């Protein structure tokens with residue numbers, strides 16, 4: 001009896017070792033990036049007044065960054081670049097918090113919105129988008145950041161002015177290639193945002209969660225965030241069903257505001 005049990009235990013242990021070995025081998029082989037997960041697409045335009053407009057495109061599912069860049073260039077978008085997602089380890093600690101990171105300009109780690117006399121910068125999102133896009137709910141979540149106020153506003157209420165930054169959010173059929181974009185204009189010194197616009201693309205269908213994800217993602221770019229390496233954040237580089245930022249996104253914003 002004892003001997004039988006021992007042999008059984010040995011066999012079981014051997015089988016476990018084989019399973020562990022097989023699993024380790026499988027994990028050691030790096031999977032190639034899925035289509036549309038091979039980089040980020042940005043166009044950078046120098047304006048006549050010295051300001052710079054950067055536009056970041058969220059690639060549509062199944063569209064590679066290279067393909068998206070080629071399509072945009074063919075449509076006349078200037079200076080389209082494909083950038084690799086840099087490894088978090090290459091970033092200065094000041095430019096990242098956990099899985100989140102800032103959207104860096106060439107001059108600084110973080111480009112911010114001016115306070116203009118307020119205790120916190122005031123970002124009013126003027127929502128021109130269709131009802132399929134949960135922009136209001138995305139704004140409400142981002143407003144949990146303590147250092148910068150995100151306010152939702154319908155177009156008929158207009159932009160109040162007086163130092164309040166108004167960011168217009170549109171939806172429309174903008175053609176294939178991307179699901180959402182954010183254009184941010186920086187002052188010539190690349191230290192402050194002077195304006196931003198968001199476009200949500202109705203060309204691709206999506207679930208409510210995916211639409212919410214796109215709205216949350218683009219609004220995160222407006223506030224100054226670059227992509228988050230965690231799929232648990234809506235600012236992960238590619239479309240998902242994640243509707244919220246993660247704690248690192250909030251922590252990073254609060255470091256700068």
Ligand SMILES: [Zn+2]
Pocket residue numbers: 056057058217221227237
């Ligand atoms: Zn993005």
